[in-house]
Each structure stands twice: as C-alpha cells, then as structure tokens.
Amino acid sequence: MKTIYAFGEGKAEGDKSMKDLLGGKGAGLAEMCRLGLPVPPGFTITTEICNYYYAHQRQYPKELESQAAKSLSHIEKIMGEKFGDPEKPLLVSVRSGSRASMPGMMDTILNLGLNKKTLKGLTEQSKNIKFAQDSFERLKHMFQDVVGKPLPENPQEQLWEAIAAVFESWNSKRAIEYRRINRIPQDWGTACNVQAMVFGNMGDDSASGVAFTRDPSTGEKRFFGEYLRNAQGEDLVAGVRTPEPLEQLQKTLPHCYQELLTFYQKLERHYRDMQDMEFTIQKGKVWMLQTRRGQRTAKAAVKIAVDMVSEGLINKEEALLRIEPNQIDQLLHPMISPRTARKVLTKGLPASPGAAVGRVVFTAEEAVQWSEKKEAVILVRSETSAEDIHGMHVAQGILTSRGGMTSHAAVVARGMGKVCVVGCGAMEVDVEKKEFSVNGKVVKEGDWLTIDGTTGDVMLGKLPTMEPELSKEYQTLMSWADAVRKLKIRANADTPEDARRSLNFGAEGIGLCRTEHMFFDEDRIQAMRQMIVAESTEERKKALAKLKPMQKNDFLGIFRVMKGLPVTIRLLDPPLHEFLPQTQKEIQTLSKEIDVPVERLKKAVDDLKEMNPMLGHRGCRLGVTYPEIYEMQIEAIMEAVCELKRNEKIEVFPEIELPLISLKGEIQLLRKLCEDVCEKVMKETGERIAYRIGTMVETPRAAFRSDAIAPHADFFSFGTNDLTQTTLGISRDDGFKFLPEYEQKGLVRCDPFQTIDFEGVGELMKVCVEKARKVKPKMEIGICGEHGGDPESIVFCHQIGLNYVSCSPFRVPIARLAAARAVLLERL
C-alpha cells in the first residue's frame, strides 16, 4: 500500500488531479513542483491513511513508518540537513489538508525537530540566536496547544505526535460542524503534509505573504496581496502586525517581486482559474508554500469568469460552471455599505437576503398605518401567520424571534423578496407593551432598526445601505446560461410588482400565482369573512359577488405585465380558518363590522378549527364542497383575460391550477366545473381564449397515481413543499424541532425543505413523471415549491425531465444559472 507521495526539487509523485488522495494542499504542492516552482521538499500522507487510522483504533498500516523514514531522508538529502541532527538540524512542518478547503478548522505545527540539542545547531547555522529561540518557543507553544501535552525531546516522537494530532483534528467538534454546514462528507478524511521548513523571519530580506492572481472582491485583473517582513506565515494570519500591500515588495525586494509575478502568471495560466497563493521569502529566496483556487465574492466570480473567456483561458461552459448559482443572490439585494462598522444587537437566521432599515412595529395593522404615513417599517413578531401578510407586504423587513429557515415568515418573505431574519431566540417580543428586549435592552415601537438578511445581524439605528448594480459581465454570463439551459424558468408572483420584478430578472412566465394572499388586503378580508360564515349558498354567493371585481382587478394588473406569456393561477388553497380571527376580542370587533352575531362567528371559528390543517379541508377540497368559490375565481380570471384581449389587444395564456388534487374523481369533477365557467364567460364576451387546466401534485397519492390524473390535466406542477411534508410525514411548521438534530446525526443529508429529498420525494417525482408521460407523452410538468429556486434541486428537475421550474422572483437568475449548469453537468 502506497501511503506517502513525495515532492521536491522539480519532481513529485502526485499531481493536481489527486486532490481526493492528497488533499488540496498536497496536490497543489506536488503540482507546483512539477511546474518547476521553488517548493520546500516534503511528502504527503494520504487521506486513505486518515480513514485507516479511524477504522483501526487509531493504528497506522505498518508500511507507513518505513515509507515515512525513506521520504524523510529524501528531504534530508535535498536540504543537506538531518532531522534531529545536533549540528545541521532539519526542521519540518506538519499540516492538514483535505479535499475541500476547511479554513482554520484543522491543525498545523511548525518547526518540528527542535529540542535542546538541535537548538544549538540551528543557532549556529542561522547565526541568529533570537530567531532560533523564537522558533523553539513557537514549537513548544504550538505543540502544547495542538497535541495537548509538553513537547517531547525526541524529534521522531514530536513528528508522530504531530501527525496524529492532524488526523485527530479532522474529527474535532468544530470540523464536524463545519462539514455539516458546508455539506462536506464526513468520510473524506484529511491528508497530512510533512515539509521542510523555510523561514520568513530570518531578517529584513525575509518575509511571508499571501497573494491572489486577481482581486478577490472585485475580480479586477491585478496581482493583489499582502506580506509581512521578517515574519512567519502564521504571524500574518494572527494579525499581530499590519501587513504591507504587495506593491511595496517591488521597492524592498524587487527581484523577489519579479519572481512572484512570473509564478503567478504561470500558475493562473496553468490552473486556468484565479489562484490564492502563500509564499515565504527566506534571505532573498522565494519559496512557494501553497496554491489553491481563490475564494471570491459573487461579483468577482462573475467578472473573472467572463474575463477569462475573453482572454481565451476558458470557454463559456467552463465559465458557467465556475459560478455557484446561490452566489448570485448576493448581487441582487441592497446591502449594508461594506465599510460601515456594525454593532450587532443580536443575531438570527438569515432567512431572506438583503439589508432593510425601518422603524419597529409589532402588528400588521401598525405596519400598514405607519407605512401609510410613508414611514419605512420593520415588522417584528414572535412568528408570522397568514394574517400578517398585508403587514409583510408594506414592511421593509421582517424579524421574528421564533421559527427556522422554512418557517412561514421565511418562506413568505423570500417569496416577496423582503429582507427577513428569523429565529432570534434572544429576543423577547411583547406585543401588548409594543416592545421587544434583548438581554435587558428594550426596543420600542418607532425605534429605528437595521436588519441584514444575508448574515442574520440585527442592529439598532439606521445603517447606510447601497443598492446593487448588475454589471455587464453579469448580463453576459446570464445570456450564456439562457443559451444553454433546457428548463424554462418561471416565477411565483402574486402581484403586478412581483410580476414586473420577475420579468426584469428574466422569468418566462408565472408558474404560481397564489390567489389567497389577495384576500388578506384590508378592503376585502371582511367580504371574505362574510363569505366564510355564510349560512347558505345564496349568502355565500352574495359575499363572493363583492370579491369578484377585486379579484378580477388583481388579475388584470398581473396579466397586463405578463402579456404574451403564460400565467398559472392557483385557485383558493388554504383552509378557511386562516382567514378568520382567533381571539375573543377580534371576534367581537368583526361581529360589529360585518354585522354577524358573536355567537355565530364563534361557532364558525370553532367549527373550522382543525387538528392538522396541513391535512385538512383545503385545496381542491374547498372547490368540491363550495364550488361557488372556484366559480367566482374562474369567472374573474376569464373575464379579465377576455377584457384585455378585446380592449387592449393584450393576449395572455391563463393556466387554471387546481391545488391538492389526489383523486381522479376530484380532477374530473372540477375540470368540468372550470370548463363550464370558461365556456360561459367566453360565450358572454364573444372571445375565444386558449386556456388550460392543470393540477398541483402535492400528495403521494397524486404523484404515485399520476397515470389516473394525467388524462384529465393539461399540466402538472409539483408542489414540493407539501409533497415533502406528506411523503416524509414531517410538518414544515414543526419539523424544526428535530430536523437540526437529524442533520447533525447524519440521518438526513440536508434540510429536505431546502433541497429535495432525492431518494424519497425525488424518486416519487420521477415515478410521477414516468407514469404521467406514459399516458400523455407530451405532458407539461413543472415545479413551484420552494425547491424550484434551489440549485441542487433544479439540476434534479432537469434530470427527471421537467419542463420548467418556478421560483420566487429574486431566485429567477439563480434558477437560470442552475438550469444551465444542469445541462453542462450532463455533458461532463
């Protein structure tokens, strides 16, 4: 078994393709050797040995020791020094390095090989007692810190303790947690690099530095970096002294600077990507210690990718694959000016990105009142519900003390593109007193607050923000993505503003227009409530007649924006109790407002209560039991379409969508109802409209028996939020109580409400598509759940042959890129 890969003097056993085995650092060192760059000689113990170590009660394969000894003497030969030799002692570093970068998560020990005896040799060799003693102190301190015991005298013992410590650090708590968050598999293991020391702290002709081949924050093509004179690399990281910009080196050590210039150009050309390098200058000689793909901001990533295409370094497809679709999100939202000092009051989960500044309010009603006075507001709640929608609409941002990344507040805010921070556990919200407190600090209604939905930060006062600008490189990149992708991208939009924003972001239609949000507006919620508590079909129809013109107006607005494009309108979906007030006081107020006795209202509220609203009287079940509601909605849709066609020559392609269909009988019955109403309206108006009728697929029953439903549907749209809830039997509202522990224990790879559970829900979707297309080969199938905006899920949707994904407006660009990536991944 080959346990070790050596490198040094322009030769290396490994190369850049061997990241899995040698880790990023090991592969980079080997590759730089092969390129003829000056790299201190060393060897890499493979990741396999790390895994072996854990699988065998912390034992190594026996061949490791002899192979290490051989490699060590190879280093000694190159360096003309000997490990543990009292006269000319070789010193080595031991560093971790895994397949994926895990900055600062694992351990390093420098200057191994020093003890009382070899210290003398080093002093004599370097003729620098201060340097030699400093090096010894550093070793003792680092060793104690990392290994957890005092430095032994024996250099071999030092070396093997250090190697074990590196392997141990793979399974430190913070490393495990980091991998969990970054979805890095726990079984990759780390490599361990043993390398001859070079010293940047041997005087003013020595230095340590880091450099980027391009500017990592703007993407500008310039050699960029920092260095510290007379210092080791660790000093740079620790920030004890302020480093100098790399340009300075041109003056102090011009030949070194020139050498670095050559190296960086060589590395970037070779790797064809922006590199992040570490170097040490020892007495005027440049040594390269690391090269790796450079981290960069979204803005830089886009610019670098597009620039490199112009430079002929990479092709368009590579450029597209260079951008992590989720990164794009950074570019789309306003943000707090980068140079602003933040005094963070508390921190929550970054539920919907961007920065928002406004005055604190505690109820949706207050939000509306303040905003009518042209005041910007932040709506603060312990958690939100459907009743808060109109308040969320007018607020700049939403802040909650409870709930997770998929709570109501988070989902709705993302849908609206509103800034949102949720689950600030340290906040205590007191709606009665109109205040919240964090560790005794009290914030009252009207106080200014700034929240950062990208980081989760909550700050007192008004912080300066800046609007995003979309660069021409961004536009270029997106046009390449559009040329490649096969999936159509639609948006989930409920208002003309959302529709307009979606178009600006490149949406090709609306994949989900929810009609229920429209009913929460103050001017219509009362009519809605009258409709709900109606005691006869006649009474209900009367209330519906009040709502119809308003609904029609909503549709007119959206249709005008979306002219020439398809718009999928979902008929009423939530259970009716969501529209009713719950407290005694609210019921009394409502009683007066709509002139219905309190007792009758209370009875309606009680009768509509449900144990499990998610599995309750909602979706198409409302259409079956109260057909007059759907009739009104379909009339409003068709009347709007016909009117636009006749009066404004605007054509739209309405797609009427039935929610929560599970049974053949449901779609048969409701399709008939839709057709009858559409025919009636078309007859009345004299227009002919190419409308379509389809269903959401939200229950396992619907997915699994799509062959029974498909013959009666013109299209399907996966509602993967609900499909995930029903397939896994996990409520999105309650799952946050145990899902984090599930992730921690590795029972789920990630939150199934963020990325599709491919093995479960995903398999079911696949079967659904197959069965539906068996009976209707050209069946159009899309997705409109939260997952429609998740890049990994979008790739999956492409793979199982969906026609489109629909996501919240702000995620449309991300989806365009992810859809292109899906095609490119197929070609790899």
Next chain:
Amino acid sequence: MKTIYAFGEGKAEGDKSMKDLLGGKGAGLAEMCRLGLPVPPGFTITTEICNYYYAHQRQYPKELESQAAKSLSHIEKIMGEKFGDPEKPLLVSVRSGSRASMPGMMDTILNLGLNKKTLKGLTEQSKNIKFAQDSFERLKHMFQDVVGKPLPENPQEQLWEAIAAVFESWNSKRAIEYRRINRIPQDWGTACNVQAMVFGNMGDDSASGVAFTRDPSTGEKRFFGEYLRNAQGEDLVAGVRTPEPLEQLQKTLPHCYQELLTFYQKLERHYRDMQDMEFTIQKGKVWMLQTRRGQRTAKAAVKIAVDMVSEGLINKEEALLRIEPNQIDQLLHPMISPRTARKVLTKGLPASPGAAVGRVVFTAEEAVQWSEKKEAVILVRSETSAEDIHGMHVAQGILTSRGGMTSHAAVVARGMGKVCVVGCGAMEVDVEKKEFSVNGKVVKEGDWLTIDGTTGDVMLGKLPTMEPELSKEYQTLMSWADAVRKLKIRANADTPEDARRSLNFGAEGIGLCRTEHMFFDEDRIQAMRQMIVAESTEERKKALAKLKPMQKNDFLGIFRVMKGLPVTIRLLDPPLHEFLPQTQKEIQTLSKEIDVPVERLKKAVDDLKEMNPMLGHRGCRLGVTYPEIYEMQIEAIMEAVCELKRNEKIEVFPEIELPLISLKGEIQLLRKLCEDVCEKVMKETGERIAYRIGTMVETPRAAFRSDAIAPHADFFSFGTNDLTQTTLGISRDDGFKFLPEYEQKGLVRCDPFQTIDFEGVGELMKVCVEKARKVKPKMEIGICGEHGGDPESIVFCHQIGLNYVSCSPFRVPIARLAAARAVLLERL
C-alpha cells in the same frame, strides 16, 4: 341488440346466471319458469337498456319497441287475453329489479292496461265489480304517485310511461343514497319486468304471501312465512291488515299449502341456499312471483351454512363464503333484548357495537371515581383525546357529540371493545354544569343512560341487555375458516385483559401493543409529565426510572397471558404534548403536584405545541432526540421477558417495534440502540432471548423506499391509519368535514379510513412489499391499522402477500373468516 328476455309456460330466455343483465327479480322469474314452477308470463327489459336510456338523453334503442310488442303478444297468447282489449283485457305489472337487492328504493306499478273501456271487460270477466273497481283505483293512484301525472287512457301510453318511471327511479335521490351506503356501483342500472297480473284479491280463495325456506332470524329449518287472504302483495307490504302465519294456510287452502311446500323444497335444493319467495294465490291457484336469496341474521347465517353442509347441500368452502365476515360482529357483543321497546332520545353514528348501560359522567376523572364505587358509567364528551383513555377504560360505553366513525373516540373504543356512539350532533354537552341537553331535554351527571353502539341509538334509563352466546355452529364454522386461511391473525392489545380476550377470540399473537396508553394511568401520568418537562437528560432519566418498574409490570402481565406467542411492542409514539395538561387551571394543579414552577410548565406546554401534530415530533423521532425514553422501554421489555423465562419458565417472543420510521438512518441508529440495550439486559440476567426488531410502515417515504429500510428490519407492520393520512394528505381528525361529501359525489368509493384505498394506499403497500422482499425475500410483513379488521382490506392484504393482520380483539373472529374468504376467492 337483444333488449328483452321473455319467460312463461315453463320456458324462459334468461336464467339465474343472468342477474347482471336481468336483475335479481328477472333472473329469478326466468329460473322459476325453467324449473316448471307456475309463473305469470312476462318479459324483462335488460339493465343495458337502462344505461342506454341515461346515455342517450332518455331515448331507447329503436329495436325495443318492436321487441316489446312481440313479447307482449306472446303474453297475450299464453293468457288468452289482449292488452287494451275491452272484452278480455290483459293487465300487466311493471317492476324494477337490479342486480343487487334495493328493497323499497325503486318503483312498481300494477294493473296497467285498465281504462274506462277495459274496466268493463275486467268486471265481466271477474264477475266482481268491487274487485275490478278496486284494481282501477289502485292503478290510478299508483300511476299518479310514481309517474307524477294522471293516468292516460291509452294502455300503450300507460305501459311506456311506467317503464320510463321504473328507469327514472334508479336515479332517485334515495336510491343513489342507498347505493352509496351499501357500496353498490351507480352504473349497474335496473332491469324492468313486465308481467301478466295475477290477483290475490279475488276472494277468500285468493291470497298474497311471502315465505322463507328457513327461519331468517334463528336459521332453524322450518318453512316460515305470512300471508293475507283476499289481498294483493302490496297490501302485505303496507301492513294495513295483520297477516296470518303460513301454517294457517294448511287449514284454509291445504292444497295450496302442499304445493308451496313442494316449491320451496325444489327452490332451496336448486339454489342451495335459503330463499325468500313471494307468491299469489288466485282463486285457489298458486303463482310464484319472486324468489331470491333470503336476508338473515348473523346467527341464522351461521346455522344455515353449517346445517347445509351436514345436509350435503353445500360444501365447507361454500359455507364459509356464505357468511359476510362483518356480520359476525353481531354475535360477539351484548345487545339490548330484542323485545324491548326503545324510546330513542337521539341518534349518533354506531362507532363500536354492543349495548351499554350506565350512569352519565362528563370527565375521565369522574368516570374513575364513580367506577371505584362500583358504578357502571357512560362517559359523555364532546370529543375524546388521549387524556380520556383511563376514563374510557373504566366506562361501560362512550358517547360523543362530535367526530366521525374514525374519530379518536371511535377508534379507541373499538380497540378496547367498548360500546361507543359518536357524532350525536343534537347533543349539547356542558362539562362545567355537568349536563348535556338534547332539544331542551337535560340529562345530568348520575342519570341512567343506555346506548346501542350497533345502531347508534341513545336512550334514557336502564334497558335490559343480554349477553351473546357463541353457538356450536359458530365454533364449527370458525374451525373451518382456520383450516383454510393462510394469513395469521393477531390482535391489537395493550392490557392483560385485552390479551386474554384476544386469545379467546382466536388470536395467534399480539400484533400491536401500544405502550403510550399505559402512561395515562393516574399513578404514572405525573412521572411521565416530570419526564417531559425535565430540563436535563439526568432529570429525565430520574423520572424515567420511576416509570420503568410500572412499564415492566405491564409487560409481565401481558407476556404471561401470551406465553409461547409473539408480542409486538411499539415504543412510545404520540407527541409529548398529548401527555401535558392544556388549561391554565390544570397547569396550576400540576405545578403543585410535581413541584415545578407554573412558568416552566407553561413554557414546556408552549414549546411542545404543534401546528400539525400528525406530522410532528413523534414516533421514532422521539427515540432519536430522547434516546433515554426508548432505552427505558426496551429495558422494561427485556427485563420482563428474562424474568419470566427464568422464574416462571414462560417463553415469549418479543418484537420491538419502532414507529414512524421513514429513513434508513433512523432505523440504523435506533436498531443499534435496541441491540445495545437488549445485549446489556441479557448479559445482566444471563438469559438469551430470541428478540426481533422491526418497524411500522406509516409514511409514503418508508413504503416507497422499503428496499432501503428492509435490510435493517426483521419485520414490517403497516400502520395504515397514518399511511392513509399521509398518502392522501387527509387528517383522520379533520377529514370527516368533507369525506362524506366525497362519498356522496362518488369521488371515493368508501371511507379510506375504513377500507384501504386500494388504488392509492394499496398500490403503495404492494410496491413496499415487492421492494422489501426483493432485498429480503422472507421478510415478515403485517398490518396493524384499523384496516386490519376490515374484511375487504383483509382480502387485499392476503392478495399482496402479507403474513398477518392484527386487529382489535373483537374483530379477531371477523378477521379469521375474512382471511379464509380471501383464500377461497382466489380459488373461484
């Protein structure tokens, strides 16, 4: 197209095998003709014509008219009369008759062909003016009633209007409703029988009667029936005069009686089943008008089937197929003495059969208090929850004002074998005042009440009841069933009493022992609550240590009863909030009792609240997040098993069941936990136990990916209650709000919580079995949901290859019979 089948004079175009086409009545008439019995000639218009009629805007195929004319003249020839002839007028009846008996649901018209002219002819022919005029009056009245307009003069017009009315009556509201309840397909259609009239009202040598070949209520082998002298059959049905027992006929018209004896023996021998016949005696001549399978009580059904085997009329397999498994239920429960007059206060849904008499109480606590004073009680609630379990345990019966057939009260009561009536909408329960009222009538705590869970009747006072006796014929029949069936039958039992009852009813093991009900007992609920509000694992373990000896005792009791048999024990399943009090007052009481501050209790209650408890933090999710709970339970199980083996030489086969498993990771993690605890206990006690670890299959994810779970499970048990909820996305607690309308509109064939939704849930179960057995061919798979006691579902379980069904104790005999039937149906 052949639209008509004629019969008469010992010949017939149809026969008894043609029920689908000719309806039951038509096929019976044809068959009796073929047997040479005296049947008035006539013809049957097929059910196909009924369907044609509805499919073609109420038009007939054109060939019908000529075929009818031809058949009518055939009747005329036989009778020597002519339809519409003023001198010798032929009179005919027009009767409905569908494939399944729908007594009284559809229409009949007699004496067609009479008008002013033909009345004279009839008068002369019969020489009986009173008879003739009475016949005319009857016709006019019936025609007006059924057709809805006055009788036309033209006999042809009379005939065709009557035929149309019969077809129309197939789709009357009451007929549709009857078919829905009795699960008769709406598209079968009815046949229409046109037949020469014979008259039982032509004097004292005439009569009409009905007869059974055996006693339909006891099954005794005796000719049994009633007749009315000088009357038409309709008079018998209308009950205007009291009929005489058939024996009387022996005296008044002995030769007729003798003839009937011959006929009945011939028919029973021919049909090899108990027959229900209608006859008319016209001037001393017997005419047979109908023969069909006789309805019978369960008791009679069993006796007749077993007797007929002894008589050599049928074989054992036929005998088994003669009993509708659900009928058996009638035999197992106490009932109100049949001769008691009932004064019904109100009526609810018959949720769990039998009769219960007791004093009214309104809370579980009161139920316990009264029953400690040896008082029989009826627990009255608006609806029940898990907290009422201990009250339900001690009550004779349970009565609720809300909820459906699958509400908590209904399901739990059936499981316990308690009498239960639910959903008495007319009842208003006032727990505070300790009373309920029905239309102003007030019933107070302590008042006597009798409820009939077989009919849904609620009656004031103490009605006399009788215990059931299981006849020797029942025992014989069940032994035949056991010899035939392949499915094993287990019971769902949580207590030693339930276990004992299950054994008596023939269970071969316990398929589901729920451990949570045990925690509601008064002596342990407080320890349970301490466990739940514990703030550290240590605190929780302390509370669990209190619970363990009690749990162990529970298991000891059950295991002793079940010696030598397998017992499946499900670990804790419900969400923890079910164990906590909800009202402010209860919380305050609890605070004192367990010495935990009110605020902390309130927080615990709040924190545990769930939007959708069904999809919440429950089942194995509790085991993942609080492993110490499952550890305690497994210890209790294994310690009990080991102790019994050593001290009492009793061997049981414990099967530890993990609820709500959906993911491979869950079963891997928890299987390891189970094994570790089991090993520990076995090591401590020095016993080796053959235990098994398995899972419930309750989510679509688990069913659909059984191949991922099966390698880690020793057995599967379908929890079809939850699987139905998740697959269809319908909460059992909320579905009653729309499911009845779904049944009415034909969107579901029946309540999916009563009989498995074969096309959806059933298909998923099938895939689950296939995928599991692919990776583990001998995988043992059972079912333990409510469906495990439903005969139709049991047949399905047999078909998809399950190994056992488990049901509530009282349904064990039903399941044994249904399992046998499943095998026999396969052989047909």
